Amino acid sequence: MTVSHSNHRPAPAIKALALGLLLGTGMAAASTAEAAIQFFDAKTAFITATGAAATAPFPDLGPSTAQGATTFGDLTYSSPTSANLFFANFSARIAGNEIAISGVSNLDVALANPVFALGFDFVEPEFDPNLAAAFVDSTFDVGLFNGATPVGSFSFNAPEDALYFAGVWSDTAFNRIEIRETAGQAENEFFGQFYTGIAAADFTPPTILAGPPAFALFAFGLAGLGLLAAPARRRR
Ligand SMILES: [Ca+2]
Numbered sequence: 107m108t109v110s111h112s113n114h115r116p117a118p119a120i121k122a123l124a125l126g127l128l129l130g131t132g133m134a135a136a137s138t139a140e141a142a143i144q145f146f147d148a149k150t151a152f153i154t155a156t157g158a159a160a161t162a163p164f165p166d167l168g169p170s171t172a173q174g175a176t177t178f179g180d181l182t183y184s185s186p187t188s189a190n191l192f193f194a195n196f197s198a199r200i201a202g203n204e205i206a207i208s209g210v211s212n213l214d215v216a217l218a219n220p221v222f223a224l225g226f227d228f229v230e231p232e233f234d235p236n237l238a239a240a241f242v243d244s245t246f247d248v249g250l251f252n253g254a255t256p257v258g259s260f261s262f263n264a265p266e267d268a269l270y271f272a273g274v275w276s277d278t279a280f281n282r283i284e285i286r287e288t289a290g291q292a293e294n295e296f297f298g299q300f301y302t303g304i305a306a307a308d309f310t311p312p313t314i315l316a317g318p319p320a321f322a323l324f325a326f327g328l329a330g331l332g333l334l335a336a337p338a339r340r341r342r
Pocket residue numbers: 230231241242243244290291293294295
């Protein structure tokens with residue numbers, strides 16, 4: 107029986123290979139249907155690349171004025187759990203005012219018109235004022251959606267007590283985002299100025315317009331590795 111088992115060993119490997127190829131094909135097919143996105147944690151680079159502009163700033167409604175879903179300009183801010191939103195100057199690290207959220211800092215943002223780029227200023231306080239509960243080093247997931255269709259997602263964990271920026275650029279339009287504090291509790295984080303852009307990202311790799319034939323490129327590559335460039339030794 108041992109021999110028989112040994113004789114059949116290659117079969118599972120072949121099956122695994124075939125399955126891998128099938129999975130590979132499936133994954134490739136899936137990836138072509140999905141949007142490509144690029145994450146930015148540098149606001150200047152984000153604005154330069156995407157042409158995004160600031161959206162309507164938040165007014166200072168006072169730190170104890172609880173709001174439900176609230177619209178400023180083209181963006182509507184709401185809690186997926188009907189938690190209270192507060193619009194006030196909670197953090198000196200962000201110019202203007204910020205959103206703070208009661209409970210876990212989950213935030214939905216709906217856009218009146220589809221966009222390709224979105225970013226926001228953000229502060230995670232640890233020793234800064236207005237923490238409101240025991241500090242937790244929070245992780246956020248941000249999902250981009252076009253209606254009910256997921257377009258892409260990214261995660262971030264901001265440094266504490268520092269001005270942070272999270273931005274994303276997509277080759278596919280989206281009209282709402284879901285920000286979820288996947289690690290964290292009721293301690294506050296602050297969402298500041300939002301930015302949106304309507305220029306689609308183009309992540310198509312640059313094509314080689316003209317060049318030497320494939321073999322020459324191959325030989326050049328080998329030469330680069332020093333495989334062809336080594337001078338032949340002369341016979342004495
Ligand atoms: Ca936190």
